[in-house]
Amino acid sequence: MTTSAARGGWRMRLRGLIRKExxxxxxxxxxxxxxxxxxxxxxxxxxxxxSLDAEEVPVALVAPQPSAASASFTSAFYGSRYFAPRPMPDMAAAEAALMAGRVDGIIRLQGNFARRLEGGGSAPVQVIVNGVDANNARMISGYVQSTWANWLAQRAQAAGGELDMPVQVEPRIWFNGEMxxxxxxxxxxxxxxxxxxxxxxxxxxxxxxxxxxxxxxxxxxxxxxxxxxxxxxxxxxxxxxxxxxxxxxxxxxxxxxxxxxxxxxxxxxxxxxxxxxxxxxxxxxxxxxxxxxxxxxxxxxxxxxxxxxxxxxxxxxxxxxxxxxxxxxxxxxxxxxxxxxxxxxxxxxxxxxxxxxxxxxxxxxxxxxxxxxxxxxxx
Amino acid sequence: MFKRIIALAVKEFLALLKDKKSRFVIIVPPLVQLFVFSYAATYDLNRVPYAVYNEDRGVAARNLLAGFQGSKNFRRVARIDRSGQIAPLIDRKQVLLVVHIGPQFSRDLALGRPAPLQLLVDGRNSNTAMLTLNYARDIVDHFNRRWSAAHQLAPPPVRLDIRAWFNPNLVSRWFIVPGIVGLLTLVVAIMVTSLSVAREREQGTFDQLLVTPLRPTEILIGKALPGFLIGLFEASLIMMAAVFWFAIPMRGRLLVLYLGLALFLLSVVGVGLMISSLSVTQQQGLLGAFLFTVPAIILSGFATPIANMPRAVQYLTLLNPLRYFMVVLRGVFLEGAPFSQLAHQLWPMALIGVTSLMLAGWLFRHRMY
Structure with a gap:
């Protein structure tokens, strides 16, 4: 067999194999x-x-003594697309819901929320997240924090002042602005x-x-x-x-x-x-x-x-x-x-x-x- | 009848384990993968590479940066002094974060004005970006609290006290490793069952099996036993490694866990045999195995929460046995969930198992060509 014939045969054989395949x-x-x-x-x-974007996360909202101040705070959560708040009468109900997986977190205001807020003090808000899904829990607490920060900023603006937060984070997300x-x-x-x-x-x-x-x-x-x-x-x-x-x-x-x-x-x-x-x-x-x-x-x-x-x-x-x-x-x-x-x-x-x-x-x-x-x- | 089933099961075990390559593939890779994946699969970020662009010469800026330097979550890889240097660093993935402190930073702080801090984050992976930002925010919050206390500023009118239940430090390994137990158990059981009938079909020995005195139910049990037992054995090994090596807390009762495991294996073996008896060639069996395994894992809630899925896909996950087993695994391991809390996860697996096994048995006889 000459080399040229072998080369020609090479093409033919390959074509044959491909056709068979x-x-x-x-x-x-x-x-x-x-x-x-x-x-x-x-x-x-x-x-x-x-998707890793949690939206409408079910959270239990416990506010024992509703007032204008507490309503203003909770409305920030009702207005957020990240949360679907469920009002609960007391902590026991909220904990039961968390255990059963019906809610992923609890936001609890103290009974004296309005009084401490108006007295110029600092009213504590207790937040509990279900940590079993650690990543999700971290996302949710991040959402809670940014909702809280927005509320503080709005409140300061409404009072005509500026937020007394020394350093303010300005995030810029490159390539994927909406995250x-x-x-x-x-x-x-x-x-x-x-x-x-x-x-x-x-x-x-x-x-x-x-x-x-x-x-x-x-x-x-x-x-x-x-x-x-x-x-x-x-x-x-x-x-x-x-x-x-x-x-x-x-x-x-x-x-x-x-x-x-x-x-x-x-x-x-x-x-x-x-x-x-x-x-x-x-x-x-x-x-x-x-x-x-x-x-x-x-x-x-x-x-x-x-x-x-x-x-x-x-x-x-x-x-x-x-x-x-x-x-x-x-x-x-x-x-x-x-x-x-x-x-x-x-x-x-x-x-x-x-x-x-x-x-x-x-x-x-x-x-x-x-x-x-x-x-x-x-x- | 038992003798016949046992004879068949023994033959199936031999077919699986006699071949050296096959024996190796069934036993070794799942165990290796447990270790590799358990170390690899984490949402916790550490050593996030970042660069500092500090235009301020003040002490406050240095104090803030010390917070980043002291955190094990961050690792400074560059210091830059022109804004033109930012883009190449982020584009080339050399840094995930650039901390930019403007020239007015210390002055603004000293005058009691809010001082902006720019954080530029690579958003190509939005989850990593979000977590990086959360870590950075924690450092800034810490700085703010210290600064407010040192300068007698009023604290914010409402403060948050965030706590996580069941996993207080939010170690994502606690969430991931029980999930990996489910993943590998699924893969092993599918690997053992999905080709078993298809191979006999392709080689023609299945027809011979059908004309023996064995009834379809007996063939079914004989074919199901190896997958079930191998799955049980490997899952036990994997769970032991999870508890003793990875120190995942085991808060619930072993009995509940094993009940869940048995029902899960029943359903997976059923689905595997169903795929196998539907296929005429091993190529089709393999395709079926992938078409089941891949969606079952991705839509199980292992890596991304089911709650984030659109409603239609959420309904689809109701057919996925792994979805239920994930809840059982995490419930028993981390929450110490009792039987009563998990009953809703157990019966769907039993239902899927029984239905798919029945279908597989029916297909033995009716899918002939």
Whole structure:
């Protein structure tokens, strides 16, 4: 065989393999469902479903002796979109409601609230929050504090004076002025969902060939292992890219997440990430050689690590150093950083370039390992 | 009948545990993940990187900054002296917070005028931003109280006294680790069950099983037992690690916890077998496993409260067994909740379990092609 014929054969063989893979995809529609149905369904469900913005938090309000002063104070809570106050006759009722989970907090005014307020003293207000969900509890006490501070400022203004607060905090939140948690959750979700899809698409494909014995059949053909891998990769890369475009489109048009960076940066980085995710799936498949084990590994190794260790929800900088090291093994970590930056901040190259490089390295590493572990050899 | 069930269950255990790779995957990663995730998943911020932009040379500004310096929640990484330096630091994620003190700060304070303090926060992750701001506010509040006391200023007319029940220091690990117990138990039980029928279908051995004297109910019990027992075993290990390693308080009764665990496993094993008997290939089984596990975890109240979800999604979570088990776990661990308080969480899991198991048994015979 001449070299030119071998090269021509290379193209033909690859085309043949890709065509075979596409046929297989069309016949078992689960791959198509994974690539297109899953991102849409999951992003819809989670994009609407999860939020860290507590609104209308039910709180028990105990004000034993209503007066004009106490009414002015409590009206600040009735007027806030963060609270849904429930008046309670006494502390016992409020505590019972807190125990039963009907309210998340208690705001209790003393009986002598009006007297102490008008006497020029300082009237204490007791606030109890349910600390079981520590993050939520902290949010709620933050809301209580800002409602209280607003009320003090208004009261001082009404009296014609200024607030006697020595230092006044003026917060400026960059990139996400309204503090919409959806703006960072949706880009993060894209990374988590695409991790799943990448792994699901390829986790079983190599194992399936081994299990069904068709791998042996492939081995006796002139097809090189490199061509088999490319033949597996290209069809699923096309499918995955379709799913990714759908997800990005939904983020921008449905969830109104601002896209401040450029689309082409997003697309290039997404392709890199998709390669890494597909590579991981292929690696699982190649090592397991058995669909059952490959499936189990895919369940345990993809979703939870991408969910917890990617910085999607939990801040990586606050983790202990050993764990910060572990997060570098999670491809989703780099993609989350890129997505949150490209969507909310813009094309910040010092963030994008190192993370994109890391994705490229991970993809190369996975394919290198796949290549090493798949030889034309039987055991 | 028992002999037949036991024979089948033994065969199922062998199928799972005989293969070295499979045995490893079932036992080791969940335990490793418990440790990794329990340390990783926290909403408590520490060492938040910040920069100081101080245009004031006064003592008051230095005192205020000392508050940031002394806090273990913050770590100063830069000092800047031009406003142009702010944007690159935040853009590049080198700092999450810039504390900006204007040139008039000390003078305003000395004259008794409110002195503004600008806090610039990276809002890319709004939760982190909110928490950073809350921590910074605490430091400023502390400074204000000291300043007011030292200068005989009137205290604010109303003061708040905030306290948290059940978790006074608001350690988020107390909330997260019991949640992780639920997550990993779910993953293990799904991993063991969701491919079991699909594999036999794909290999054709399920048809053989159906023509044996085993009745569908017996097949069902035989298939359900390994998932149930492995789940029980691993959940026990994980809970022991939670109590003895992570020092999560265990305030309620173990009996209530195990009742909840048993019902939860029943429901998850049921759902897993249902997925498995619906699928014809293992690829479909795996897809089904993910389509159940991922929403079940994200919509369980593990990381984001169910109360924040829109009403329609909240109704959907009623079908999610993990949602109930989360309440049981956190209730028993942290609140010491008695059976009577948790009964409302227990019966839905039992209902989901029985319904899904029945469906799975029915599908054994009726999903043939």
């Amino acid at each position: 596409f046929r297989q995809i069309v016949r078992d529609p689960s791959s198509i469902a994974i690539a297109f149905l899953m991102p849409v369904a999951l992003l819809l469900l989670f994009g609407y479903g999860i 919409r948690s959806r703006n960072f959750l949706v880009p993060g979700l894209i990374a988590v969902i695409m991790t799943l899809i990448g792994a699901l698409l390829t986790a079983l494909v190599m194992a399936r060939e081994w299990e069904r014995g068709t791998m042996e059949a492939l081995m006796v053909t002139p097809v090189a292992i490199r061509e088999i891998l490319l033949g597996k990769l290209i069809p699923y890369f096309v499918l995955g890219t379709g799913g990714m475009l759908l997800a990005v489109g939904m983020a921008v048009f449905l969830f109104d997440v601002p896209l401040r960076g450029s689309l082409w940066v997003l697309l290039i980085c997404s392709s890199l990430f998709l390669l890494a995710a597909l590579g991981m799936g292929l690696l699982i498949s190649t090592i397991a050689r058995n669909q059952f084990v490959a499936g189990q590994v895919a369940i345990i190794a993809t979703f939870l690590p991408a969910f917890i260790l990617s910085g999607f929800i939990f801040d990586i900088g606050s983790m202990p150093w050993a764990l910060r090291g572990i997060t570098h093994l999670i491809a989703a970590r780099y993609f989350v950083a890129i997505l949150q930056t490209v969507f909310l901040a813009g094309d910040v190259w010092p963030v994008i370039l190192p993370n994109a490089l890391a994705l490229l390295l991970m993809a190369a590493l996975f394919f290198g390992l796949v290549r090493r572990n798949s030889r034309k050899r039987l055991e």
